[in-house]
Each structure stands twice: as C-alpha cells, then as structure tokens.
Amino acid sequence: xxxxxxxxxxxxxxxxxxxxxxxxxxxxxxxxxxxxxxxxxxxxxxxxxxxxxxxxxxxxxxxxxxxxxxxxxxxxxxxxxxxxxxxxxxxxxxxxxxxxxxxxxxxxxxxxxxxxxxxxxxxxxxxxxxxxxxxxxxx
Numbered sequence: 078x079x080x081x082x083x084x085x086x087x088x089x090x091x092x093x094x095x096x097x098x099x100x101x102x103x104x105x106x107x108x109x110x111x112x113x114x115x116x117x118x119x120x121x122x123x124x125x126x127x128x129x130x131x132x133x134x135x136x137x138x139x140x141x142x143x144x145x146x147x148x149x150x151x152x153x154x155x156x157x158x159x160x161x162x163x164x165x166x167x168x169x170x171x172x173x174x175x176x177x178x179x180x181x182x183x184x185x186x187x188x189x190x191x192x193x194x195x196x197x198x199x200x201x202x203x204x205x206x207x208x209x210x211x212x213x214x215x216x
Contacts, residue, residue, distance in 0.1 A: 092163075099185045101154070105202065106108075107202065108201035109110060110199045110201060113169060113202070114198065114202040115204065116168060118197055118204045118206060119165070121197065121214075122206060122216065124150060124162060125208060127139045127160070128140070128152045128181055133181075133183065134185075136183045137154060138182055138188055138205050139154070139178055140154075141153075141178065141179045142178045142203060143174045143175060143176075143178070143195065144172075145172050147165065148166065148171060149162060149164060149166070150165040150172070152179070159173050164168040164197070168199070170197050171197070171199065172195065172196075174193060175192075175194045176193040179212075183211055186210075187210050188209065192208065192210050193207070194207055
C-alpha cells in the first residue's frame with residue numbers, strides 16, 4: 078500500500094495551479110480594485126450627505142476638506158472635526174479633487190463655488206463623484 082504522492086503527481090498539480098492562477102489572478106485584482114473604489118465612493122457620498130445634514134441641523138457652515146496628498150477627507154464644523162476618513166491608508170484609493178473643500182451653508186446648499194469633481198482611483202478602477210452648486214452629490 079502506497080502512502081503520499083510521487084514527485085511527478087505534485088509537479089502536475091503545481092503546473093495546473095500555476096495556469097489557473099495566471100488566468101484568474103488579474104481578474105481577481107481588478108475586482109478587488111473595483112470593490113475598494115466603490116467602497117471609497119460610498120464613504121465619500123455618505124460624508125458629503127452627513128456634512129450637508131449637519132450644516133442644516135447646526136445652522137452653520139460645515140465643510141468637507143479633501144487632502145489629495147494624504148488621500149483623506151475631513152468634515153469640519155467651525156473648530157470641530159466631525160469625521161476623518163483616510164481612504165489611502167484604509168483602502169489604497171487615490172483621491173483627486175478639483176476643489177480641496179466643499180462647504181455647505183446653513184440651508185444645506187453649497188456655499189460659494191461649491192461645484193466640485195472628485196475622482197477616486199485604484200489600479201485600473203476609477204469612479205467620479207460630482208458635487209453640484211446646490212450641494213447634492215452624484216456619481
């Protein structure tokens with residue numbers, strides 16, 4: 078009775094595994110990139126919505142400040158920091174914004190020149206979030 082596997086059997090299994098990983102590997106990485114970018118987009122849109130709601134409930138200006146270099150955004154209300162989200166550190170997502178700050182007035186509308194385009198990317202995956210002058214975020 079034989080116990081174990083021969084060297085030839087192990088090499089065949091290793092060759093089949095290598096071929097499968099070569100075919101499936103890039104697709105898996107692309108799917109992981111898309112999932113990370115989608116998660117970052119959802120976090121950003123939720124943060125913009127929360128900043129808008131906070132501006133209305135506090136009856137003061139609330140800003141979402143984006144730091145492209147550090148890959149994070151913050152929700153700021155006066156001297157208070159309500160939220161910090163490091164997208165690059167958590168998800169490996171790069172953040173590029175046309176404006177570094179989106180500010181909401183007490184009415185919930187964008188304050189000043191609120192139009193902004195924010196691009197989130199990782200690998201080949203990218204999503205864009207648009208913030209309209211009235212303050213609504215869409216993607």
